[in-house]
Amino acid sequence: MVTPGLYTSDQDFSEAQAVLNHLGDEGNPGLVLRGPREGERVMVDLVYLEEVRRWWST
Known part of the structure; x- marks a missing residue:
């Protein structure tokens, strides 16, 4: 998970x-x-993190 910034x-x-x-x-x-x-x-919380894990695993 990345949040790009200035640098x-x-x-x-x-x-x-x-x-x-x-x-x-x-x-x-x-x-x-x-x-x-x-x-x-979205707000990144445990529910979203689990969604990312499931999405990436498919």
Whole structure:
């Protein structure tokens, strides 16, 4: 799982299981740039981490 920042935005994250603009918090969920629920806003919690694991395992 990657949240690109100022110093890493030009790096290759093609091997990442999920890429989000940030991990999200209540009232301000992060945008999934690649991975399960791509294009949606989520808050990274144990439920989402399990979803990423299942998605990546298929």
